[in-house]
Amino acid sequence: MSELKQYSGKAMVNxxxxxxxxxxxxxxxxxxxxxxxxxxxxxxxxxxxxVNQLFSVLCC
Known part of the structure; x- marks a missing residue:
């Protein structure tokens, strides 16, 4: 997870x-x-x- 997402999530929880x-x-x-x-x-x-599992099933 990127630092931006981590910061955004933390700010929301705060x-x-x-x-x-x-x-x-x-x-x-x-x-x-x-x-x-x-x-x-x-x-x-x-x-x-x-989502990763769905993409791997649908794309293969």
């Missing part, structure tokens, strides 16, 4: 998660985990594999 972090960062009873970025990358990696 735009979703930063408001929650800002709101709850002082709380001792709330724990925040950054899992959205991993899920986003996993999903797109899965799609890339599926």
């Amino acid at each position: 735009s979703w998660s930063k408001p929650f972090y800002d709101a709850f960062s002082e709380s001792k009873s709330v724990q925040l985990y950054e899992v959205l970025y991993f899920c986003y990358l996993t999903f797109h990696s899965f799609l890339a594999c599926v």
Whole structure:
């Protein structure tokens, strides 16, 4: 994955998660985990594999 895509994805996740972090960062009873970025990358990696498989079947 290119650095631009990585940066764009990270910026998008930050735009979703930063408001929650800002709101709850002082709380001792709330724990925040950054899992959205991993899920986003996993999903797109899965799609890339599926598309590659489809092209290899259709083109051969």
